[in-house]
Amino acid sequence: MILNSNSIKPIYLQIADWLEAEILAYRIIEDERIYSQYQLAGMFNINPATAAKGLNILADKKVIYKKRGLGMFVAPSAREIILKSRKDQVLGEILRELIRETERLGIPEEQLIEMIREAKKNKGEED
Template identity: 60%
Template sequence: MILNTDGSKPIYKQISEWLETEILSGNIRTDEKVYSQYQLAEMFNINPATAAKGLNLLADENIVYKKRGLGMFVSENAAKIILAKRKGQTLQRLVEELVRESRQLGVSEEEIVEMIRLENRKCKGEEK
């Protein structure tokens, strides 16, 4: 992974999202130790405090848990938490964009709902 340092997203959030992806892909499993702040700092050439902030973000969300003196480990429900969080964030952003754009175009709520239903049927293979 290459960090985006242009300022659009804080580095600590990029670190936490990278770790989430590692968990979702199965590269780091339940109850397995995650990288330490020092390992992350070395891997990405960042300040250890920045890496720690990314790890603490995951701990605050119960994606990882701390074992005193041993480090951080992947929680049992980590994948479920990550999936729910990502679905919520992504879908919410898309809905906000859809509503904003439809207002600018003068598209009614009913038209949007019908468009969604039609697309859903297409995806299910009911219509071509």
């Protein structure tokens, strides 16, 4: 992964997102030791404090935990925490915007549900 220093998303959030993606893809598994702030700093050529901030976000969300003297490890429930968080945040925002737009366009709920079913059906045909 290459961090985007031109992004409006802060580097420490990009670090946290990258680590979450690695966990979701099973490249880092439960109870496995993850990169230290210094390893991340070296990998991405960033300040160790920035890397630590990204790790702290994951620790605050209980995605990772610290073993004193050994480093940070992936929590046993990390994948479930990440999936729930992404569902609540990402899909929640998409749905809120979709509902606002359908209300502006005067689309009734039943028609929206049918549009979603049709889009899902068509997506399956494209795969």
